[in-house]
Every structure is written in C-alpha cells, then in structure tokens.
Amino acid sequence: MKSVSRSRRTGLGALGLVAFVALWEISLRLGLLPGNLVPLPSAIPTVFWGEVVDGIWWEVVSSSLSHYSVGVAIGSLAGIAMGVAAALLPVFDALHAWLARLLRPIPPLAWIPFAIIWFGITPSAAAFIISIGVFWINYFASYSAVRAVDPGYDEVARAFGQGSLLARLTKVSLPAAAPGILGGLRAGLGQGWMTVVAAELFGIPGIGQRMMEASGLLATDIVVVYMLTIAALYALFDLGFLHLQKRLLIWTP
Amino acid sequence: MDTLTAERNADACVLKAHDLALGFGGQRVLEHVDLRLAPREFIAIVGASGVGKSTLLRALCGLLPAVAGERWLDESPRDGARPWSMVFQAPRLFPWRRIRANVALGLEGLGLSREERQRRALAPLELVGLGDMPERFPSTLSGGQQQRVGIARALAVKPRVLFMDEPFSALDAITRRRLQNELIDLRQRTEAAIVFVTHDIEEAVLLADRVMVLGGHQGGAPARVIDTLEITLPTDNRREHADFGAQVHHLETLIGAVPEAS
Ligand SMILES: Nc1ncnc2c1ncn2[C@@H]1O[C@H](COP(=O)(O)OP(=O)(O)OP(=O)(O)O)[C@@H](O)[C@H]1O
Ligand SMILES: [Mg+2]
Numbered sequence: 001m002k003s004v005s006r007s008r009r010t011g012l013g014a015l016g017l018v019a020f021v022a023l024w025e026i027s028l029r030l031g032l033l034p035g036n037l038v039p040l041p042s043a044i045p046t047v048f049w050g051e052v053v054d055g056i057w058w059e060v061v062s063s064s065l066s067h068y069s070v071g072v073a074i075g076s077l078a079g080i081a082m083g084v085a086a087a088l089l090p091v092f093d094a095l096h097a098w099l100a101r102l103l104r105p106i107p108p109l110a111w112i113p114f115a116i117i118w119f120g121i122t123p124s125a126a127a128f129i130i131s132i133g134v135f136w137i138n139y140f141a142s143y144s145a146v147r148a149v150d151p152g153y154d155e156v157a158r159a160f161g162q163g164s165l166l167a168r169l170t171k172v173s174l175p176a177a178a179p180g181i182l183g184g185l186r187a188g189l190g191q192g193w194m195t196v197v198a199a200e201l202f203g204i205p206g207i208g209q210r211m212m213e214a215s216g217l218l219a220t221d222i223v224v225v226y227m228l229t230i231a232a233l234y235a236l237f238d239l240g241f242l243h244l245q246k247r248l249l250i251w252t253p
Numbered sequence: 254m255d256t257l258t259a260e261r262n263a264d265a266c267v268l269k270a271h272d273l274a275l276g277f278g279g280q281r282v283l284e285h286v287d288l289r290l291a292p293r294e295f296i297a298i299v300g301a302s303g304v305g306k307s308t309l310l311r312a313l314c315g316l317l318p319a320v321a322g323e324r325w326l327d328e329s330p331r332d333g334a335r336p337w338s339m340v341f342q343a344p345r346l347f348p349w350r351r352i353r354a355n356v357a358l359g360l361e362g363l364g365l366s367r368e369e370r371q372r373r374a375l376a377p378l379e380l381v382g383l384g385d386m387p388e389r390f391p392s393t394l395s396g397g398q399q400q401r402v403g404i405a406r407a408l409a410v411k412p413r414v415l416f417m418d419e420p421f422s423a424l425d426a427i428t429r430r431r432l433q434n435e436l437i438d439l440r441q442r443t444e445a446a447i448v449f450v451t452h453d454i455e456e457a458v459l460l461a462d463r464v465m466v467l468g469g470h471q472g473g474a475p476a477r478v479i480d481t482l483e484i485t486l487p488t489d490n491r492r493e494h495a496d497f498g499a500q501v502h503h504l505e506t507l508i509g510a511v512p513e514a515s
Contacts, residue, residue: 152345155316159339160359160410167362175349251349253392 039221044228047221056210061229064196064206067123071130071199072192076185078131079138083184086139087146088165088173100139108133108195112202121203129199134188141184145177179252182245189241193234266327267292267446268313268414273322274475275305275312281320281475282308283467290414295440295447297457299508300467304476306450307342309467310416313448314339327413333363333373334411342418342450344403346391352378352402353387359410377405380435382428397424404432408439415445419452433459437488454504458484459491466507480507 004012021041027033028040039047051057086093108129119125153172157163162171174181200208207226214222268290275283283305290296298306311317313324314337328336338359346355356374365373378384381401391399400423407415421429437460440447451457457464461484470476482504486494 152341152343153347155311156341156345156347156358158316159314159341160406161335161362162358171358171361172347175347178349251390251392 036218037220039224043221044224048225048228051222051225057225057229060205060207060210060226061233063123064200064208065233067126067130067199067204067206068192068196070123071127071196072134072189074127075131075134075192076138076188079135079184079188080142080181082135083139083142084146084169084173084177084181087143088169104136109198112199115199116202123204126196126199126204126206130192130195133191133195137188137191138181138184141187142177142181145180145184146173148180149173149176179249182248186238186241186245189237190234193230197230265292266290268327268448269323269325270313271323273309273312273324274320275308275317276320276475282470283477284475285477286322287478288313288465290446290448292413292446293440293444295449295460295462297449297451297461297464298467299451299454299457299464299504300476301470301508302452304467304470306452306467307418310339310418310448310450314414314416331411331413333360333365333369334413335359335363336412337414337416338407338410338412340404340407340415340417340420342422344391344396344399344423346399346402346406348391351388351390352383352394355391355402356387356406356409358406363410374405374409377408378402380408380439381405381432397428400424401428401432408443411443412445415447417447417449419450421456422451422453436460440488454508455501458486458497458501458504464504466504468508482507 024033024038025041028035028038048057086096111129111132112125115125115128119128149172153176154168157168157172162168196206197208197211200206201212203209207230211223211226214220214226266289268288270286270288273283273286273288274281275286286309288296298309300306308317312319313326315324315326316339326337346352347358350358353371353374356378357370360370360373375384375387378387381404383398383401383405386394391402394402400420404417404420407417421432424432433456436447449457449460464482464484466479466482467476468479482500484500486496486500491497
C-alpha cells in the first residue's frame, strides 16, 4: 500500500467530512431522508447560536463540565494511587485481587441505583458514576506500568542510597512508569465523556438532561448541537492533555 | 606499594568476606569466597563468563543476600559521602533524568544543598570527559558515553569501596586506555578501595594490587576462588615493565585460557 503524506491526509480527511455533510444535506432536501428524524446540517449553526443566546448552552455545559472534572479527578487520583500501591505492595495486591476481579466487570451505569441512594439526584451522584469508569482505566494502566518497570532501576536506587519505599516510589516507580500512567489518564479523559451524558439522564442538570428534553420535543437539531459540543470538548481536552504529556515526557526518545 | 602492604598488615580493613556462598533458588553459583580488602587497595576479580563475578560483586556490596557465610563492609558515616558505590555492567542510567541529575543521584539525601549537588556532579563528569553535556538525556548518548556517566555517578559519592563491574568493556580501545590511565591516576587522589571485575586479564594486571581468579564451575559445580595473585609490579608504567607480559601469561594459564606453558 502506498503511504499518504501528512498534508494529503489532512486534505482527504476534510474532504471526506465535507462530502458526508453535503450528502446528508442534499438527501434531506431531495426528500430521500425523513426530515422529522434527522435535522438539516445547515440549520445547526442557527440552533447552536439560539442555545448560546438563551444562555442554555453555557449553563448545561458548565454543569456537565463540573460533573466531568470532579468525576475524572477523583477517578484518576484514586485509580493511580490504588494501581501504584498494588504494584508495589504484594500483600495489598493479593488482598484485593479477587475483589478487583469481581467489581471490574460491573459497568459504571450499573452503579446508578446506588448513586441515587447514596447521593440523591445531585451533581455528586453524576460525578460518582463518571469516576467509576475512569478509576478502572487508571487502576489497570498504572498497575501494569509500574509492574513493567525494569527491576534494574530499583537496584540502582538501592546502590545509591535511594532504597526506601518512598524514594523508590518518587525516584524510580513514578517517573519510569509515567508513560503508561499518562496513557491511562488520557484514556480516562475520554471514558469520562462516555459516561457524562448517561449519568445526567436521570434528572441531574447538564448536557445529558438537555438532550433528553430535546428528544422529547423531537428537536433533533438541538440533540445534534450537543453531540457536536461533546465531540468538541473531548477534542479540546485531549489536545490539551497531549500537549502536557509531551512536556512531561521530553526524555522519551 | 609498600604503604599499601603495610596498611593491609596493620589490619586496617574496609571489606571482609568469610566463607561466602552465593546462589539462586537453591542452586549454588559460588562457594568458599574469602576476602579482605585494605583501604585504597585495588583488587581485580577475573573469570570466564557466567562464573559469578557480577553475583559476587552484588553480594559484597550487600545488594544480594548471601546463601551462607559472612560479609562486612565499613559503613561508618562520613560527611557528604557514601560507604560504597557501584559501576554496573550495563550503565542503567535513569532515562528520565538529565546526565547531571543521573550523576547526582547518590548525592541526594546526604544533606547537601542543591548547588553543592550540582557542583559535585560536574567534577566526575569532567573526569570521564563528558563535562560539556550535563543537560542532555541519556537516550541521546552513545553506549560508551552512557557507561562513562555510570562511572561518574559512582565516583560522585566519594565511596570508601568502589565496585566496578566490567566498567570499560563497552568502550573503544582509545577511550578504554584513557580511562584506565585516569583510574590509575585517580587512585593517588582518592581514599577508595576498588573491587574491579573484568574478563580482560591484561587489564587486571595493569590496574590491580591483587587478582582473584574464579573458576572450577565446569559440570554444574559451584565456582570457587582458584587462586589469588599479588601483582608485584610498580604502579607506574606497568605496561612497559619487563615482567608485565609474564604476569599476564601466568594468569592466563591459571584461568585455562591458554595451555600450561611447556
Ligand atoms: N537473578 C538470577 N537468577 C538466577 N540465576 C542467576 C541470576 N543472576 C545470575 N545467575 C546465574 O549465576 C551465574 C553467574 O552469573 P553472573 O552474572 O554473576 O556471571 P558473570 O561472571 O558476571 O558473567 P559475565 O562475565 O558474562 O558478566 C550464571 O550461571 C547465571 O546464570
Ligand atoms: Mg557479569
């Protein structure tokens, strides 16, 4: 297969996107697609602007963002802490290995009943649900990253008076495992958006709730506005994180 | 030479091993090792690949617990220094640290200020000829340069006993010759006793006061000390000395690298 140059790839990607939207628009205008089931792409910017002017867009986005950031922060911190601890402390690892295997397959949304019982219909409930998926991703990523660290580095640390658990953690385990831990963090940032909408479907204000309202009114254009909003927010966070990752890992060849 | 012999006789000692046995998982690799190392003494350990040289070094410094026997190293504290340090067979630099920070690793936790650590890391880097690249990352260095950083890292902590595991074997002949000369020179200026593993017999005769030969591990038996040889050449210009070749040859026959002289 012939490889495609970078600028050519960008051009082709843009072309594909534009063609898709154009095809969609034309099909609707020709009556090939039912207008009550899918919105007109050309109408989306106006609808988006309407949501912004009404103040609804910023209101739901900011409340979703707060669920998202609290959930991702808690899930990531707890996941990394538990994963690193399990990798470094064999007894702790063995103690909770079965428990982790038991809880791991339970999807975050299956925790909704408990979230409501424990937190009520509150932002904390949404943050809790978001944190669960993020937790597991970070837990396994940091566990395997720390486990994969060359034991030779630990020997070097011990040879140079850095053999205490704390010194080995900060001077060997964390920096050596940083690429894997950051990879988990990035995957968790994505996973957080996957659950944020679902976590808001049962009445907590946010993007998810607004989308449910819109679908009740068959306002498919509003639904699409928020789908694109999520895609844009994800891209923004991912880009920001990639930038940070590059700065933290300047030592990688 | 005379002062060294005197010191050893006066029972000054920085490292002792008595009837040391080493192994992994019930399998003995090395047995019956006895050793006494005087301050500033230089002992070379030679032997074939897989005989247990690296294993012995790790046991002598305390990184590897012995299966049997005793080992003692003078760990009495000194300001801004560590009792021992090691040049590993593979450089094992921390890829996430810059060169200077790699060299400063052992200086952390000694109560030195940040400036002091930076300064003390630079001197050994200059000694190994890498004073011009302290801010680079290890991945941008050649294998031989990385090995030299490993040497600088071990020198930085001013050890009482310096363990070196084939430190020059990855270097080109010119750099190796230069660092061998630096090491001979360094011995005049440091207090460190040196335990130096090599498979290069010439190098052992060139550098050491004593050479310990490991062997006898054929057929799966644990290796042992076959012989310990005093090198009686003057420290300066050994290579040019008339007896240099003879001592090298004698050692080679001991190891079995060449057949017994006819
Ligand atoms: N961690 C380990 N687990 C099990 N066996 C080991 C381990 N490390 C070394 N050995 C065994 O111990 C023996 C001695 O190994 P060692 O690395 O000390 O040899 P060496 O003399 O340093 O060899 P070389 O000159 O090739 O470096 C070998 O047979 C090796 O297989
Ligand atoms: Mg070895």
